[in-house]
Amino acid sequence: MTSRILMHVGPSIGNYDVLSAAVQPNIGFASPEFNSAMKNSLEGFRYVTGSDSSYTPFILPGSGTVAMESVMSFIPRGSRILVVSNGVFGDRWEAIMSRYPVILKVLRAEAGKAVSTGEIEHEVSSGRYFAVAMTQVETSTGVRLDVESVAKAVRNHVDLVIVDGVASIGGETMKASHWGIDVCLTASQKALGAQAGAGLLVASPSAMEKLKGESTSGYFADLRNWSDIMNKFLAGGGGYFATPPIGTVFSIQKSMDLIRSETMEARVSRHEICSQAFRAGINHLGLEILASEKLRSNTVSGVMVDGINIADFLQRCMKKGVEFGAGVHPSVRDRYFRVGHMGWVQPAHIITALNAIESSLEEMGKKVDRGSALAAGEIFSRYPGI
């Protein structure tokens, strides 16, 4: 097993207890132990997303993309859908939906920016849309959309408000019930910090109502096939449609236990402080964050570094014990790298990450103002609790 620290954008910083909870040699999908793990995980996901008990939670085998595609279950043939895209994963909404007979309109922002609430509101007011699909934190850039404000603006214009929270849920505030969000979803391995292998989704009563009608959905990701068994798990029983990722579910259960102990408020706050400290260190080094100042997320940072070979830089950091992610946004791909500070992130990870960045840059002949870890340490010193 590696002795590196993983600060890629997901999975990120692993927790051994959470990951080893997945080792369950003689537990099948029909056992009381698994039924209980599903119930705890489903209820935990309601808590994490700020969904009241009228919402139906789902855990699907696969990944965040499966959860995204399962949204087609709610959408009738021929519906008009507004996609808000701030980057590569916003564009994924378009890539998925364009495989189905629906009518898409996409609003796009450039790298590091977000489509404005005003622009979105204007669009939904002018055309009749069935749904608006957006992304809370854009993994390709680290931009955070103000989901609360967008939801408020579009709520009365559309049937469904859909949020991809893959890079945010568990590390950013999400209040699905209060904010009027119908569907929000994530993957197990991001800010929830569990084993990769599942997509998670929660649906409002109004969204669930749509399942009574027809859709153009495929088979595996058609939530009609899953809703009964999710209700059975919630009621303390069990059921089968396709084999669930048993180990992953036990891992999610363990994450949910730890998240409830920490509380979501403290967890979001920990993510916020760690991300601030990281940016303070980056700023000290004279580097820029890709996302505009008011759009920076708690969970992912894109760091701009001109004049060096990024692949070489990432290799050097890896040799120093920290793995980051390469850039993926087409317009700036070779000019930045991405850092995940989510899930089980602690100040020590931020300090180690900054030291690796600082040393690697210096090795590569880049002039930097040494002491980035101290700059981060100053932020942490204001919050002795974390």
Add this chain to the structure above:
Amino acid sequence: MTSRILMHVGPSIGNYDVLSAAVQPNIGFASPEFNSAMKNSLEGFRYVTGSDSSYTPFILPGSGTVAMESVMSFIPRGSRILVVSNGVFGDRWEAIMSRYPVILKVLRAEAGKAVSTGEIEHEVSSGRYFAVAMTQVETSTGVRLDVESVAKAVRNHVDLVIVDGVASIGGETMKASHWGIDVCLTASQKALGAQAGAGLLVASPSAMEKLKGESTSGYFADLRNWSDIMNKFLAGGGGYFATPPIGTVFSIQKSMDLIRSETMEARVSRHEICSQAFRAGINHLGLEILASEKLRSNTVSGVMVDGINIADFLQRCMKKGVEFGAGVHPSVRDRYFRVGHMGWVQPAHIITALNAIESSLEEMGKKVDRGSALAAGEIFSRYPGI
């Protein structure tokens, strides 16, 4: 963690080393360790399915059903497809494919029987079919189809020969290249014995050719999105489309290591002897196997038990330390239970299972001829090697 033995139909009998290989706290999908685990797993899957290096292997996040649905990637709109169904999971081919614009014909057998090669050959000769889809071992009944003979019979009549090997691959002989099979697939948690969380599939060059055309497939399960990165992994590199089930892949890698050490020949033989011994014990108890004599698989047995409450019986076996599966075939649902003897099954599991069955039946007032474990032991005594 439970002290039971899991002899459900999948996952079945766990192997701690294989399952704990999934615990990889700081390994991300872009790491060299993961790239290597994917390469080994993909190559291992070729070995297990008897596919030569012209075949392309895939590992998909999700389950066996995802692998089944991904088959739509190969099938153009409007194609005629023949489905051979020997039970619930044969019917699943119909349930999946009927979500897409293709024309289906289904041949069905009653519980415990298989559609005959003759009937299949007659059908493909009389109508023009693009593909035939079948199931090697029907999980709902334990019936094994003679896939070699069916493939031979249909090979020259159809473009694609497709085999669901979910309940068989790893425990039954499969020779995709020699038998002329284009697509065969399974799930990680069945006879491969790895952690649940992935579907695996291998495709012939002829099948891969179809990916160049259009299909009616969805997004996540469209193999066009996955084929490039699978080739990258095979070449020793890496790539990303959607987050893979990282831990599950490490678990698959460990399974493949153990399978290569054991050899597929010895593994199939071990499954065969264990299943024979199990049936000898069941026979001793005066009970019937659901599958007809020539159709009994190495991996799953349905056991008919009239006159008792099966749910109560399964509870009693569970208290004695062995978990079996309930019946699911609609026509005999309450008259049988299912036993998985696959993956890491050893004689000791068979003996323990028979003892639990015998004791539970006797407790419930069922007259049985005691000594089922001895009857099984006689079979094992002829094969001192396992």
Add this chain to the structure above:
Amino acid sequence: MTSRILMHVGPSIGNYDVLSAAVQPNIGFASPEFNSAMKNSLEGFRYVTGSDSSYTPFILPGSGTVAMESVMSFIPRGSRILVVSNGVFGDRWEAIMSRYPVILKVLRAEAGKAVSTGEIEHEVSSGRYFAVAMTQVETSTGVRLDVESVAKAVRNHVDLVIVDGVASIGGETMKASHWGIDVCLTASQKALGAQAGAGLLVASPSAMEKLKGESTSGYFADLRNWSDIMNKFLAGGGGYFATPPIGTVFSIQKSMDLIRSETMEARVSRHEICSQAFRAGINHLGLEILASEKLRSNTVSGVMVDGINIADFLQRCMKKGVEFGAGVHPSVRDRYFRVGHMGWVQPAHIITALNAIESSLEEMGKKVDRGSALAAGEIFSRYPGI
């Protein structure tokens, strides 16, 4: 990893959660996590032994024999000591103590019997003894001494009452404070069910007083070297004398957590019912228990089987998935085998064990009355809770 059930006399039936708690890659003996694990384990050991807070608990690297030898710390040169020996491990008191300048008298019982309280009382009344050393459950025979009655009888005659509880503590009642026992000890891997690697001991204030004087003890096992740091751990801090078995201590901590949740009363009762059920099954088979009827322990059974090769029999049981222990008492060595039913034992283990015994005997041509598992099942059916 094996798929057998371990019913040897210690370690016995493993608990994965307890054993895997030992995996602590970056925890050293000076960390706050380890300090806390020691504190919880020490306090837990007081609970398990019925010792009030005036007793000092110790956890020593090594095994039960280290804990036994550490008792020399309390004993001045030239002291007279009475050893009560019911078998091989009673004789170990003699073997240890005879390495030191003390005067020993040993009372012995034959295999399956116990030295009587009367005999012990008579001996301590007639000679002036500093200490009496005894064994609660004799691992070589499964005989349980009535420690409460012996302690009462000798309490006013000797300075120290010393009990080896290696094969009993955690599975039998022990009330050190109430019964007037000065020193009682065990090993981590027996009825506590934790990883092997530590001896545990608890000492009364009166015993601790002896540490102020000189002793003939060696260095490592001299409790003078350990008492300060045990007190530091109890106070929430830490300390170092020799490197502790860090993983084993985390495993012990996990055991103690589970034991407190179960409660000692329920735990002893579970052991008692399991051992009764086991003996009912053995009785059904027409076999004898080595220990006399009133001396049978909750934790270990010796089973007499004449007329067969015991080594061959044990091999057959092992192939059927259950490992038992060979006999070790010199006078009956080849005529019995030993079964540990302790720690995490559940009814399913007893049933599986009996089935393996029954089948193996029958294979070897021994006439047995089949149905031993049903006889055990009858006992369990009266206690639906366990």
Add this chain to the structure above:
Amino acid sequence: MTSRILMHVGPSIGNYDVLSAAVQPNIGFASPEFNSAMKNSLEGFRYVTGSDSSYTPFILPGSGTVAMESVMSFIPRGSRILVVSNGVFGDRWEAIMSRYPVILKVLRAEAGKAVSTGEIEHEVSSGRYFAVAMTQVETSTGVRLDVESVAKAVRNHVDLVIVDGVASIGGETMKASHWGIDVCLTASQKALGAQAGAGLLVASPSAMEKLKGESTSGYFADLRNWSDIMNKFLAGGGGYFATPPIGTVFSIQKSMDLIRSETMEARVSRHEICSQAFRAGINHLGLEILASEKLRSNTVSGVMVDGINIADFLQRCMKKGVEFGAGVHPSVRDRYFRVGHMGWVQPAHIITALNAIESSLEEMGKKVDRGSALAAGEIFSRYPGI
């Protein structure tokens, strides 16, 4: 589980695969799996210590101190022994041996220095000694004694040459056969990098011969009780004297596998380069190493830091994710800290350690020349292989 890096002096930097090899729920001390693990571990220890097959290896439950005390097994009553002490753990030889009826002479060096070969040679030439006991690497100061030269000098003057290699074996060259060393020993958790819980020792034929006579040893640590069963394990069988630390032995086996793959030459070289790089970084910061220049070990460094509170400094490093050890040598206790760079140490650990030291010193107002990690990196850049 902590996300820190452990660079204390032992255990040090953990390896998850090695530590998790200890989880063996149903393996007892009489199983074939354990017998095989012992054989592999014993033979591996011969390899690691450069002992030919005439040497007898031992693995004892407990710790390095148990292995040290077991040396008394070889020593007759009244023998004269020369102890060479370079610090706290050299003094431990005296503390142990003074509990037994032997005559001791101790040569001592001041902190950071070593007793010279000349001084030792002079002493053994002038008095008749049965044995000389020394320490290869003194854990309290990081001083490495030139064991080869001392052994050569004393070989013809004494019966037994005894080396405590607790802080060295696995990270420093040891050639017991070639150098004429009779007994050398270590603990499982130091440079072998396995789970804490065992002492390991290897004894020459000449040492083994002494076991035929009487000794003043205690019981548990008397090698007479262990030598037969070690030979049985070496011969492929098994045996019992006291319950071995089963999990720890499996962990040792895994370490030995990894060490053989790496080769001892490469392993020593890796330790040497890492320690050099660490010292280069420390030197860059303007700090001093406690050990004199020619006496610096591959495994442990003492770092002098005047003018700050060391406890506060160690806390700050811990918050930054690295745990070091406090000073323990009485003469400089509050003026230095200790760093373990042994076992599974990699360049990334050294870099992370230096960054934590540099940042913490700077936070505390200590003037340092930033860039210690770069100075270390320069060393590593000359050895691209590690």
